[in-house]
Amino acid sequence: MSDQSTAPRMTHRQVLEAISGLLLAMFTSMMANTIVGTSLPIIVPDLGGTQTDYTWVVTAALLTTAISTPIWGKLADLTDRKVLVLVALTFFLLASAVAGFATSPGMLIGARAFQGIGAGGVAALTQVIMADIISPRERGKYMGLFGVVMGVSTVGGPIIGGLLTDSIGWHWNFFVGIPLGIISFVVIVRTLRLSPRANRKVRIDYLGIVLLSVAASLLLIWVTNVKDYGWASTETYTMVGGAIVATALFIWVETRAAEPVVPLSLFRNRTFTLSVLASISIGVAMFGTAVYLGQYFQMARGFDPTGAGLMTIPMAAGMLICSTLIGQLVTRYGAWKRYLVIGAIVMTTGNAMLATLTYDTSLILVGVYMFLLGAGMGMTMQNLVLVVQNTARPEEMGVASSGVNFFRTIGGTAGVAVIGSVLASSMTDQLAQRKDELTSAIAGLGAEGASIAEQFQSGTMPITRDLPATVQVIVEQVAATSIAHAFLIGIPLGVLSLVAIAFLPNIPLGRKNNAERLQEQETDAVDELTATEAAFAREGAMAVASTGAIPIVGEAPGQDAPRTERRP
Template sequence: MSHRQVLQALSGLMLAMFCSMVSTTVVGTSLPIIVPELGGSQTSYTWVVTMTLLTTAISTPIWGKLADLVNRKNLMILALTIFILASAGAGLSQNTEMLIMFRGFQGLGGGGLAALSQVLMADILSPRERGKYMGLFAGVMAVATVGGPLLGGVLTDSVGWRWNFYVGVPLGIIAIVVLIRTLRIEQIKAAKVRIDYLGIVLLSVASGFLLVWVSNVATYGWLSWETLYMVGTAVIATGLFIVVELKVAEPLIPLTLFRNRTFTLSVLASISIGVAMFGTSVYLAQYMQISRGYGPTEAGLLTIPMAAGMLIASTVIGQLVTRTGKWKSYLVIGAVLMIAGTSLLSTLHYDTSLWLVGLYMFLLGAGTGMTMQNLVLVVQNTTSPQEVGVASSGVNFFRTVGGTTGVAVMGSVLAASMTQQLSDRAAEVGAAIAALGEKGKAIAAQLASGSLPTTRDMPESIRIIIEDASAQAISHAFLIGVPLAVLSLIAIVFLPNIPLLRQNNVERVREQRRENEFAVATAETGSIPVHVAEPEQTDGGRRK
């Protein structure tokens, strides 16, 4: 592909990614409005987010494996189509169960968009060139991260929350048109398609039971029969999944990848990044609205520092990686910033200065921007071209699993902490509610149902109590991310500092074929074939 064709194709991929990210993040500031309107509780709130992450996690390695077997362009169009239809269905939801279901289908399509966009980039760009473009992809994600919640707040306040989901439909259609017209990909591997159906089922069972248990462990209890049943099922399914992956011809997640030190350490580092990306963004929206009393639009504006940190760091660091070829020092700095940002967010109170909150979010965003895409880049750099799909999707899978588990655990901690604090202050809450008469009864019913209170509409006497309790509960939830961020730093420190290659996947495969032909011809004739020994041609300093 010419440089112009590469840029055109990348524009389509970035538009698809933007569509996915906006449609996922647009509900962040609106969920405190959506869930109570549909009759949901705090558990429903968590599952609206968790279901999307769960289906994204399960589907990501499936899309990645298919990308190594069948036409990647067609897969990208299919993923976009699923995403568009699911977005329309979510906008038509009449209850939280219906919303959770369509959010699951959104995750199914979104998993394909995330996995396939990175694999397609590897086809048309070398790892050395890919740094700055992956920085742009992270920048697009950052813009969607801040633009999504802001757009969601504006739509919720002006035309209604259902448009949070409808907005993804025209964006997705435009992305399909652009990709059909611009994307020209040479399929790297032509092989018989063998789908690991049993592996898919076992992976879904293991992930699903684990997430259901994590989301409800505060209700079940750590030593209950529900815990024994769900954790036991997840462990058994995981063990069977490993056995199946060792025996099938085309494993969903080839376990041989874990022999690659770069892949294994990148997976460990990606887990905490998932928590930082998904968990903090979800519960920062709750903090701004419940603990600070802001509306959806204002809450969206107040999350700009985190997205700004991601945008600036990912773009600048991506350019530096391409220019210098160095990447490890930037990953280490990013991991340190993640530890700092996560630790500081765990100190939030209902009256913490917004300047400090913004600084904490910026630090976390900058750390995430430095590490997220570069971890995928270094994995692609050390993986064979035939396994780039499963390797890239593998890192994304574990990052999403980390984010999914993080959201669920943080939600459980938040709910348990807030219930405990309201119980400890029951006399104070009861006195404030009693003084409000009939309005107090409505507030008491809302709190008793477990639904999310909208503090900006409450009288000051009860509002201060709820804001204080929720801020402390949310800060306790953020503590979950601190040890994971430390784990990420340790994994990154031990990553092998391997130089970035200057060939894209197609060029690497062609070179492998020439080398194989050379080896076969030499073995058959005992001499070097003339056509193989010809000097290599060059094109802009790259080997053809």
Template sequence: MASPTTTVSSSMSRRQVLTALSGLLLAMFCSMMSMTVVGTSLPIIVPELGGTQASYTWVVTMTLLTTAISTPIWGKLADLVSRKTLMLTALVLFVLASAGAGMSQSAEMLIFFRALQGIGGGGLQALSQILMADIISPRERGRYMGLFAGVMALGTVGGPILGGVITDTIGWRWNFYVGVPLGIIAFIVIVRTLRISQIPRERVTIDYLGIVLLSAGAGTLLVWISNVSTYGWISWETLVMVGGAAIATVAFILVESRVREPLIPLSLFRDRTFSLAVLASISIGVSMFGTAVYLGQYMQVSRGYGPTEAGLLTIPMAAGMLGASAIIGQLVTRSGKWKSFLVVGAALMIAGTTLLSTLEYDTSLVLVGVYMFLLGSGTGMTMQNLVLVVQNSANPAQIGVASSGVNFFRSVGGTAGVAIMGSVLAASMTQQITDRMAEIARAVSTLGAEGAVIAEQLQSGALPTTRDMPQTIAVIIEQVSAQAISHAFLVGVPLAVLSLVAICFLPNAPLATRTTIERLQHQREQAEAAAMAEESANTALMSSGSITTIREDGVISHEPGRKGER
């Protein structure tokens, strides 16, 4: 382990801050893009590597899994050792894993390197926000938070589009190779511009048992959530995995309450701001992950568009996130007020999610775009500002675990929400297929062998794409799938309401005007001044030979003592 250090001071000009910020933004973009860029090319990648449907699922799930689990670990390490060194380590890991994924010769090899990509990506996501807090004060940070939200929006929506274009023009391996030069550029920029002085800590201990238990509990839960549609909500797999996750979680809590340097300090949950921000972030996770998954499915299955077209049609959501986060960030910095913007953002999320739950197969694309824009705007107004509020109220010595904690619970909550939405979609789809079986049978009977294949897919609960189907059966599938997807979006409505309630109860604390490293420096100076004052007072009392007593009413008195008394 590198020499233990704590960030306490910085010597960076404004130009250097902006240049370093560009490196952090590029690192964040690499991480977000790595999770989404393969979405449209997996149907080509997996068969070429000899993989199965299970491989298809694990290529995506493994990255989400390792990103979520590693985020709080990187955050805790950021409070213990050099943050800049950690960031560079995460970049190196991400670049090497990206190159390895591009050179994969089997599905298993690809899954392995995707896991490493997720670990590196978790570090890039967590550390970029923590390092930004080191060099920019909460009051000034609002205008830059919009850039981070914009990068996340571009990575979420633009990743699948870029992946489709790269696969069609160059080859699928460049979906992974493209992250290599971007990561190298980010590495160089951060090395040259990020200047943070550090003071060695007296002692550093790593909560290895906590890491193991968190990985076991969260990992098992996320694997179960990602595959619950296969296992079933009532099955022996569900019993074993949920039971195992619960046991690991209880053990993790017990360990965290006793170790010297807990991975996720339980004291964080005594902070009302942190606890409420975690609740609010769950809905935002569903908005980010769930809508990206099921809006793409709506465009391809219910509207008959191809992958690239479907990605382009979701641009209104990215535009809403980017525009709202940038504008609101500027307003937060100018006014110093944040709560009213968060409340409006949560209300927009409720409106957007509710309207998306009304989608039909023939809903005007203009209206669909408006609904997505509303949801994206609400997400952009709340997502990064919740992190800002937590960083503003957190103890600067715990800024790493506080920031990454919000991101961790957002990822876990989002993954859980996506799984629940998927289950609702599957149940609705099955019920509608059953109700319209006679109509479907008449339509497929005229299609011969093709109709038999389509009927088999529908009976298995799959949603086949409709762009190449005969109109007689395509219109039925479009109607059924649109209805099922709209039912899935209903899951997000109560979560959005929960987010609004949590935000309303957030303490409306003013934004600090000092960076994290300046706050740490101030804390250190105060501690040193208090120690010196105490030492001076003790020396004065000892030299005077007086006896200090504290009465029951709290009054302190000094009485002359006999020689030799203290």
């Protein structure tokens, strides 16, 4: 028997108090990714990094977030969720401090990797805890708060990062989140109250965790560096082969583990499988496209980090407005599928428009394209988690919720890596094609041209706005064309997302939160057990009455040839 009990349904005010700390923690972790977007063109050269380092500063955090998300989700099904979210937040804050003191690209990338582990826990556990205290039908009106968090972190992060980089130094991109994280820690401790969970033996699938980490890491490292390795190379064969073997072993282990990290039974749920497919595309749009928009505004348009951050406002506005509006409509009317379909169409359209960018595209048009992309993400991202939680078994809420986040993050990580690889390759090819033109422009600068030529030869792209006009225009054209080519990757993935969403079962949203569903499940189990015991008792009484025999203790009525004891 379980000792789990369910507290009375919380009021709107109590819910807001309970999730306030979670939302602040989520904002802090999300801002850690967006705050560096506009500052990386400053940070990476300052640390002596290359375009590959630029990609890995982002990819490292996304990769570890992806790997850790299902692990946190599984732990959420096994142990105290409040303690887990506090541990994840602490991990994130310590890594942020190390990142702020980074003195080399390697140190920064390592700190970002540990940041990702904490961020994965915060993201996964926040949504699981939300399911504990809010029913799927009611959750829509609270999704507006998630929209505000995503919108403010998306637009506020780059602006704050740019201002800090320009005025104090890029190190404060990482330090600024520490006080916010400490505040969220205190708020969670003081306000979050969860119903006691059923006693359950904790069994960690360590082998599954290792195999999942190996498979994801090998694949992402290969994707990031394939331009250097070559498609037919020893490195490619080793990494891709290793990822395939690790994945096959992971699947085999998961079918036999007592508590698998990713229960394969989840994929028998049509809603979960289709939501995973759709989430991959959203991950590419959310992480991949958004990251390289900052590079577009600085390298192709000559903005400083602060200006580049301000230019991302339309995308954040689209996300905030549509997430809030659609959340209210979902709660009021209960319909959700139409909004997901529309969101997928709008997101794909915005991505396709961004793939047409040039160095002189009207900034108004760029803003419209970004608004469409943000609006599509706002309509789809949280709703996909919502529909999965609506159909998931209560005892698997952690792994189901984190599963969607896991594949979305994998999509984003792969998206950043692939877009970065395509961007670097395209930029290298175009600079080679325009080598004579660029050499001529640099030669015309005299002594000043020598240092600029040295930067190009070292593989470090110079800051565009600091270049003389004759060189600047060439670099801007090359950067804009390369970034637009890289954005083409999101179009077929957007179509895949639309198809997956179109086939989602249109199941009505439930009106009970996860704690209530668990209590109902336990009550039903007790009632069934009581009814079974009563049936056995009646059958036993009838046997005694008809035969005068007393069943031996431990023998159930109805068994073949029961041993009996005659009355004296």
